[in-house]
Amino acid sequence: MSSTARELIPEESREPEGAPVHRVKSGRVRRLSGRDKMVLALMVGIPTLIELTLVWLPMLMSVGLSFTRWNGLDLGDIRPAGVANYQYISQDYPPFWPAVQHNMLWLLFLALIATPLGLLLAVLLDQNIRGSKIYQSIFFAPVMLSLALIGIIWQLFYQRDNGLLNFLLGTAGTPQAVDWFGDSSVNIWAAMIAATWRHAGYVMLLYLAGLKGVDPTLKEAAAIDGANAVQTFFRVVFPAMRPINIVIVVITIIESLRAFDVVYVINRGTNGLEMLSALVIQNLVGEGQVIGVGSALAVVLLVISLVPIVFYLSRTFGKENKA
C-alpha cells in the first residue's frame, strides 16, 4: 500500500527506499519553538477532537445506552436496564436470528462468489489481452454507483411483471413469474447478486494493482522450475500478494456487516431481508423509539466488526510499532 503511495511521488522528493524513517526525528522535537508547539497542538487537536466527539464518543454511548431503557425523548428518562435488552433481542425479538443468519450468508456469498469472481477477472485481464481496458471499465463501472441506486436499478431488472429477468426466463406475465425482491424466499439471493455486481469490480481493481506489483522474476523462476500457470498462480503469485489479500479479506467482511443501503432501499430490511444494520435503524426511527434495543443490536454489530478491524489494524500497524 505504501509502495503505491511512493510511486505517485516524483523521484527527487522521495525518501530513499529503506531509509530509517525516524532518523533525526527525536532531535527535531527538542528544536521546536513555542509557536511550533502551538501550531502542532492545533494540527493534531482539531481533527482529534472531531474524531473523538463524532466517532468514539457515540461508539461508547452506544455501549452505554444498550444497558438502559429509553424512549429518546427526555434525557432524564434514561433508566438502567441491565442486560434486559440483550435478553430481549436474543430471546423475544423474532428478526434477530434471521438477521444474524443473513449477515453470515451475505459474508459467505461475498467471500465464496463475489471475491473469487473479482480475482478471476483480475487474473484474466492482467495477461495483456486485447481490449483489456474496455473490459476493466465495464466491470468497474458499478463501483462508482451508490448501493442505493444499485437497489433501484436492479429493481427494474427484477420486477415481477415488467422486469427483464422474468422475460428472459419466459415467466413474465404468467403465474410463475417471481417478484425477485419481494418474495421472501429468494430476495436475499437477488440482493446478494446485486451487491456482487459492485463488489466483484472493486476486488478486481485492487487485485489488478496487486498483480502489477508482483515481481515478474518470481513468475519466470516458477516457469523455469516447470510449474504450470495454475501452480504458478496459487503457489507463487497469490502468496506474494499477501498485503492486498489482507485488505480484501477485511473489505469483504466489513462490506457484509455494512450491507444496509441495498436492503433498506428494497424494503427497509424486512420480509426476508433482515440485516443487523437495518434492525438497528428500525428500532431507532419507528413509532415506539426503543433506543436501548437499537443500541444493543448496534453493540452486537460493533463486537462482530471489531474482529476484522483489530485483525487489520494489527497487520497494518504491528510492524511499525516494533520498528
Added chain:
Amino acid sequence: MSTTTARSGGTRTAALRSGSRPRRHYGTHIFLTVMAVMWLIPLGWSLFTALRPVASTNEHGYFSVAGDFNFDNFTQAWTQGGFATYFMNSLIITVPAVLLTLFLASLMAFAVSRVSWKFNITLLIMFTAGNLLPPQVLAAPLFEMAKHFEVPYSFSDSGNMLNTYIVVIAVNIAVQMGFCTFVLSNYMKALSSDLTEAALVDGAGIWRQYREIILPLCRPAFAALGTLQIIFIYNEYFWPLLFIQSGNRLPITTAINNLQGQFLNNYNLLAAGAVITVIPTLVIYLLLQRQFVAGLTLGSSKG
C-alpha cells in the same frame, strides 16, 4: 491501472511476452465478453426503459423495440422529481465535506508522519479504526446528540441540529477523515526528510514546512483522494437518511428512494430518474477515472 505501476509493469510484461510463444486467448475472450454483457444488462435495461415513452411500453410491452424513443421521460422526471433541488443539496453537502476532510486530514497526517512523538501510532490507529466501523453503530447516539444540541430557531427551523446540512457534513468529515489521514500519512512518510530538514535550517517553522513544502508535494495524493471522496460522499445514503427529515433537503442519493413512491408504477420515469442520478458519477468516472483508481489503490483500506 494505477498510472505509474502500469507504466513500469507494462513494458516488462511486453518484453517478456515477445520472447515467449504467442498465446491465443479465445476462451478468455468468450468468458470476458459474456461477463461484460451480463455486467452491462442492468444499466442498459434502465437506459432502454428510460428512453421509451410510457405510451409505447403500454402498447407494445416492455420487452419490445417497437414505438418511439425520446427523452420525454428525462424531462418529466427532472421536473416532477425535483432533481434540481436534490442535486443542489448534494452539492451543498459534498463540496464543503470533501474540502474540509482533505484539509483536516492533511493537518493530522503531517503531524503524525513528519514529526515524531509518542502517540503517533495510537492516533493513527484511532483514526483508521473509526473509518472501518459500520455507521449504524454510531447512529443512535449521533441522532440523539443532534436532537439535544439546541440552537436558535433563526439558525435551524428544528430548534436543534437535526434537519441541517451542517450535521451531515460534520459526520461525513468525521468518518472519512480517518481514511484520508491514513493515506496521506503514508504518502508524506514517503517524502524525503531532507526536504523539511533544509527548511528547518532556513528557520522555517512547522506551519511553513506544512504549507510551503509538504502540501504542494501532495498534489497527486489530493487529486486522487479528492476524486474518491467526491464519489464517496455523493454516494452516501445513510447519514442524510438519519439526520434530514424534510424531503426537499435530501441529497440525490437518499432522495431516489422516494422516487419509487412518487413515480408509482411508472417504471419508465423511475428508470429515467435512475439514469439521471448515474450521470454525475459517470462523468467524473470518465474524466477522472485515473485519479479515482489511484485513490482506491492508494489506501486500499476503505471498507
